[in-house]
Amino acid sequence: MLNALAYSQQLLDKLVNKYYDGNFIDGTTGNGNDIHRIVSNKHFKGHAYGFDIQEQAILNTQNKLEDIDSNRYTLINDSHANINKYIKSNVTIHGAIFNLGYLPGGDHSITTQGESTLKSVEFISNQLVKGGQIILVVYSGHDSGKVESDQILNALSEYSQDEFQVLTYQFINQINHPPYVIIIERK
């Protein structure tokens, strides 16, 4: 079985192959691994928007994308909670990835928060095409991550089952709270 990160990457690849000319969001670009995965897919002809509140993360991501056609992506140094400032409400979204928590090798006090994550997820879910997915990799092993994980699970369990399928992919017999994946798919 794949670990959470590898599983999220497999899902993302499938989504990009399916919606190769679609609009994608990376809610937390960090060092740029996920957005790089989207835009470097050889089939990709769409556009990816990457958000991060840390300027250093945006710079790291920009470096990682230096060989990619800059028409394929937009990097935004702002909170994903403000996504409505950058993406119009009539734009359809085909996929999104959120790798939550803090930047590996960075300041551990700068971490994602349930309220802003959920604000962004709600905006995206309203603009998601049928079959489109939001993929979240959730880290509940640190204190604020546990709070965020609980907030997200509570809110998503209220999403309409007529409109969305919401699934968790989680190892339940491993120590130290390994990361897990949440997938939201529009029906």
Ligand SMILES: C[S@@+](CC[C@H](N)C(=O)[O-])C[C@H]1O[C@@H](n2cnc3c(N)ncnc32)[C@H](O)[C@@H]1O
């Ligand atoms: C686990 S890292 C992301 C790793 C990244 N996906 C990669 O491939 O390298 C989490 C990132 O979320 C960012 N972050 C925290 N709160 C945020 C917010 N409200 N909006 C956007 N980014 C945020 C942090 O600055 C950090 O870079």
